[in-house]
Amino acid sequence: xxxxxxxxxxxxxxxxxxxxxxxxxxxxxxxxxxxxxxxxxxxxxxxxxxxxxxxxxxxxxxxxxxxxxxxxxxxxxxxxxxxxxxxxxxxxxxxxxxxxxxxxxxxxxxxxxxxxxxxxxxxxxxxxxxxxxxxxxxxxxxxxxxxxxxxxxxxxxxxxxxxxxxxxxxxxxxxxxxxxxxxxxxxxxxxxxxxxxxxxxxxxxxxxxxxxxxxxxxxxxxxxxxx
Amino acid sequence: xxxxxxxxxxxxxxxxxxxxxxxxxxxxxxxxxxxxxxxxxxxxxxxxxxxxxxxxxxxxxxxxxxxxxxxxxxxxxxxxxxxxxxxxxxxxxxxxxxxxxxxxxxxxxxxxxxxxxxxxxxxxxxxxxxxxxxxxxxxxxxxxxxxxxxxxxxxxxxxxxxxxxxxxxxxxxxxxxxxxxxxxxxxxxxxxxxxxxxxxxxxxxxxxxxxxxxxxxxxxxxxxxxxxxxxxxxxxxxxxxxxxxxxxxxxxxxxxxxxxxxxxxxxxxxxxxxxxxxxxxxxxxxxxxxxxxxxxxxxxxxxx
Numbered sequence: 364x365x366x367x368x369x370x371x372x373x374x375x376x377x378x379x380x381x382x383x384x385x386x387x388x389x390x391x392x393x394x395x396x397x398x399x400x401x402x403x404x405x406x407x408x409x410x411x412x413x414x415x416x417x418x419x420x421x422x423x424x425x426x427x428x429x430x431x432x433x434x435x436x437x438x439x440x441x442x443x444x445x446x447x448x449x450x451x452x453x454x455x456x457x458x459x460x461x462x463x464x465x466x467x468x469x470x471x472x473x474x475x476x477x478x479x480x481x482x483x484x485x486x487x488x489x490x491x492x493x494x495x496x497x498x499x500x501x502x503x504x505x506x507x508x509x510x511x512x513x514x515x516x517x518x519x520x521x522x523x524x525x526x527x528x529x530x531x532x533x534x535x536x537x538x539x540x541x542x543x544x545x546x547x548x549x550x551x552x553x554x555x556x557x558x559x560x561x562x563x564x565x566x567x568x569x570x571x572x573x574x575x576x577x578x579x580x581x582x583x584x585x586x587x588x589x590x
Numbered sequence: 591x592x593x594x595x596x597x598x599x600x601x602x603x604x605x606x607x608x609x610x611x612x613x614x615x616x617x618x619x620x621x622x623x624x625x626x627x628x629x630x631x632x633x634x635x636x637x638x639x640x641x642x643x644x645x646x647x648x649x650x651x652x653x654x655x656x657x658x659x660x661x662x663x664x665x666x667x668x669x670x671x672x673x674x675x676x677x678x679x680x681x682x683x684x685x686x687x688x689x690x691x692x693x694x695x696x697x698x699x700x701x702x703x704x705x706x707x708x709x710x711x712x713x714x715x716x717x718x719x720x721x722x723x724x725x726x727x728x729x730x731x732x733x734x735x736x737x738x739x740x741x742x743x744x745x746x747x748x749x750x751x752x753x754x755x756x757x758x759x760x761x762x763x764x765x766x767x768x769x770x771x772x773x774x775x776x777x778x779x780x781x782x783x784x785x786x787x788x789x790x791x792x793x794x795x796x797x798x799x800x801x802x803x804x805x806x807x808x809x810x811x812x813x814x815x816x817x818x819x820x821x822x823x824x825x826x827x828x829x830x831x832x833x834x835x836x837x838x839x840x841x842x843x844x845x846x847x848x849x850x851x852x853x854x855x856x857x858x859x860x861x862x863x864x865x866x867x868x869x870x871x872x873x874x875x876x877x878x879x880x881x882x883x884x885x886x887x888x889x890x891x892x893x894x
């Protein structure tokens with residue numbers, strides 16, 4: 364699903380955020396992406412979602428080469444990737460329903476279809492009763508779950524999460540992480556960027572570790588983590 | 591196709607909702623556009639009215655034949671009879687020297703002074719009204735020339751020069767209104783594109799999020815284009831109302847003035863065609879303005 368082959372990213376200021384990154388996340392897998400702040404986690408996710416382009420090397424997502432992907436097709440690629448953000452990135456002047464419906468509206472789905480799919484997604488994250496509510500009235504955990512519902516509502520094959528549990532307490536963040544695991548069990552490829560080592564120990568998933576722009580231990584298989 | 595139209599309709603109503611959500615700001619923008627468009631539209635309507643008013647003046651042109659002062663009454667009458675039978679003459683009126691003096695005394699206010707003269711200095715006059723198919727300036731000129739050949743005629747005068755001049759002045763004014771309209775149209779363009787620019791920056795976060803979840807540029811710009819079109823159209827409606835109101839205020843005094851001149855002139859409001867054109871121009875300018883703003887600013891907002 365995601366294949367990085369000697370990917371470099373140099374920002375215009377000359378700062379090298381990623382150096383010689385090689386990894387492969389096969390379809391249907393789930394992995395963690397970890398490292399200190401500034402190690403390049405965000406840059407890596409930005410390349411996958413084509414907010415940034417690799418400076419060198421090949422990055423392939425869902426069989427598309429990101430270096431040469433035409434700008435006008437970027438929206439269609441992004442529809443194949445669900446993204447969950449640390450700061451939720453919800454629209455606070457719209458209801459929970461409208462927020463979750465946005466990816467479907469953007470993609471031009473039919474009206475009846477939208478209602479059905481939004482309710483299914485909200486049901487999955489346990490917020491079906493809150494569809495008429497404005498997100499500002501929800502707790503941080505609930506807002507994050509709205510963000511997750513929005514990320515999965517059009518059933519993308521790939522789900523990315525950038526520090527999805529950053530501001531939540533342990534119990535809530537376990538709940539959120541279990542949601543990702545359950546999506547993965549339904550066949551979605553999942554990549555979660557986090558610096559919360561607790562989840563990594565608890566869930567025993569492959570880990571990609573970044574340090575100062577390098578990938579330090581490539582692909583670790585289950586149980587190989589020793590922290 | 592139907593779902594495509596439905597989506598556009600949805601965007602239209604969504605945009606309307608957004609405009610009414612901030613009624614004061616919307617009203618101010620619409621008022622600025624309205625006043626800006628009302629100025630050239632109002633001038634245009636006034637010019638149209640003046641042209642309508644002067645259109646039949648040309649047809650009412652008359653040729654005055656001032657006869658030699660020595661011409662006798664009977665000779666003048668005979669000439670009048672002869673002229674009445676020439677083609678191109680619809681009617682003829684004979685004003686003898688005495689009649690002319692009487693009329694001049696009444697109208698000029700020099701009554702007393704004229705009594706002091708021992709002889710009548712005024713010539714007898716034949717006033718000729720040309721037939722309707724001789725109302726073109728060239729035909730009138732030819733008619734005047736043919737009259738001036740008669741021995742009894744001293745001066746043949748066509749009272750048309752000033753009508754011609756008036757028409758040229760009106761044409762000039764029309765050009766001026768067009769020029770002014772062009773300039774004010776540019777002003778409308780700038781006003782709307784600035785409002786749209788502000789709207790784009792106010793919704794920067796929303797645009798970034800929509801881009802992140804796969805919204806195309808076309809999808810994102812659609813509500814802004816509708817917003818520009820709507821503001822322009824509402825401004826045009828406001829301009830139409832302002833012109834109508836202005837004309838209603840002018841109608842009374844102008845009617846009184848017309849009655850003093852013995853005319854039945856009424857101010858006419860904008861016809862259907864020009865009204866529709868005004869709406870189209872307003873909407874078109876709004877659309878174009880937001881197109882410009884969107885083209886310049888939407889691409890610059892990318893998710894980070």
